[in-house]
Amino acid sequence: MANVDFFLQGVHPTTTAYNEINNLFASTPSNIIFSTAYLRSNAVLAFHTQLSRFSSNTTFYVDVDNGVTSYQALAELYNLGVNLFTVDTGSLDIIYHPKVYLAQSSGSALIIVGSSNFTGAGLTRNFEGNVVLSLDLTNTDDQNLMNTFINSFNDLVTNHPHNVTQINNISDLDALFLSGKLEDEHTAPRMSTSTTSTSRTSTGPSSTIPRIRPSIPATRLTSSTIAAPSTGTAPSTGTAPSTGTATRTLVWRKENLAQSDAQYVPPGSSSNRTGNLRLAQAQFRVAGVLIDKNTYFRNDVFGALTWGWITSTKESATATFTLDLAGTLLGPYNLVISHNLNRIAGQANVPTILHWGEFGPLLQAHDYRHYNLELYQDSPTNFHIRIYR
Incomplete structure (x- = not known):
């Protein structure tokens, strides 16, 4: 039967998402799934040894075109040889947001679900809440829950072929960067110039990625009409850095x-x-x-x-x-x-x-x-x- 625990990073005296994710590799897992909205290279490098050891059994699902996920982080994962998928929702008002870290071993599984992105801040510094599930896969209910996790990510790939892309070559990442969908960790973040909700931060053509269609139509909620106090003239957004080739x-x-x-x-x-x-x-x-x-x-x-x-x-x-x-x-x-x-x-x-x-x-x-x-x-x-x- 599943054991469920919760920790609030930043409040708990010893536990961080980094510690808990590190525990995933302790049982020689045969199947690893990591899902994150934001990805930075410092998190990838922090787990370089573990991910290198289990690269053939590891799959990442990562949101792009969000102003945070970087070329360097995805390139590090590609070089490690993990199975790598990017998710582009094709829309400013819908993001791929699940933070799930799963490791399946013989007879057991450990799953972390919560708010921690796979970034240095998300794993160690931010105030984050995460639930840790320890599953006994000899228990039918636990096995069914495990299957739900795995099948959900399989369905993500199957149901959204235009939005979920497997990275098979470093040139795939080059193309994402040049189209403005990835950040360069060595320069300032790009600034979105979009005035509509049909595209996100990218400066390249957004029409190639259709707006993703959730399985359940969104419920339109009413926003507040309260006006914020005047702050004077809005500051200039500045000039976005050049979208040159990510060469380092x-x-x-x-x-x-x-x-x-x-x-x-x-x-x-x-x-x-x-x-x-x-x-x-x-x-x-x-x-x-x-x-x-x-x-x-x-x-x-x-x-x-x-x-x-x-x-x-x-x-x-x-x-x-x-x-x-x-x-x-x-x-x-x-x-x-x-x-x-x-x-x-x-x-x-x-x-x-x-x-x-x-x-x-x-x-x-x-x-x-x-x-x-x-x-x-x-x-x-x-x-x-x-x-x-």
């Missing part, structure tokens, strides 16, 4: 930097700094598949650079990098990447190396061991590195 793409992450990668030498040690960052696999996945460290960096990430042979087995190239060092933006600098064919053989060897160059002394000024590092690609020859805790 995460291409690698390395967690818990080792001493050599962080360029740290303990006081009194006779060790020498390597001056290098080893571009290892680091359990990084693209579209759910672990990268091949022997080819990924040389051919995919840095493949567009101009490479030249240093020796008969070692080649190098130069690219432009900026660095976000624990919140301080540095650069740009030209750094060298080298690729050594002799290091391809052998499981422990890493053939591709980033040479820290002018960044080296900046790293050496502080102990960055156990920090995390992310490598982003801004263009074929321009990159960005973020080092953070």
Whole structure:
């Protein structure tokens, strides 16, 4: 029989949506469904390890064209290899709003239903109310309730084929961004210029997405006629940021930097700094598949650079990098990447190396061991590195 609990995040002394969602992964679930109105990359990255482990069993349903859901968040999910659906209601006055986090295991299920969006604020900071259902799937009523959840999301996809889209390629996300339906976390939010209720925040053509039709017609409720006090002239809404291509793409992450990668030498040690960052696999996945460290960096990430042979087995190239060092933006600098064919053989060897160059002394000024590092690609020859805790 189902066990039902409730917590009010922001009031409960210990419980947050983040904690409860983390519990979903404890029982090795065979089926995971996450549904959210708003999605931001900080929430996705907070559960990167768990979602990566269960990516093939995980399905996300995410509302778009709402002024919050971002390109970066959806791109992170796509790179993890989860089953990803976006929901576009085609209307300003109807949004896809269910916040449901479900994990089904053998004989049991855990479901969280409430107000928490899959954003950093929704999971940890906002005042949110959520119900936690613990189901015993050997109980008929619990199994029927579980089936209701699953069938409802299946019906969402089946009944609204023009509004619910499965993301099968990163170009699908590019198209959503360019049509104004996704936010760029690195710029200010877009401002809606729509004067009707037929479109939402997007600046692209809204006619391609028909207005979604709920199964039960809406009841028109009467609004108040009370006038708000005058505030004078309304402020200008400003100019919306340019809808350029979302170019910053995460291409690698390395967690818990080792001493050599962080360029740290303990006081009194006779060790020498390597001056290098080893571009290892680091359990990084693209579209759910672990990268091949022997080819990924040389051919995919840095493949567009101009490479030249240093020796008969070692080649190098130069690219432009900026660095976000624990919140301080540095650069740009030209750094060298080298690729050594002799290091391809052998499981422990890493053939591709980033040479820290002018960044080296900046790293050496502080102990960055156990920090995390992310490598982003801004263009074929321009990159960005973020080092953070």
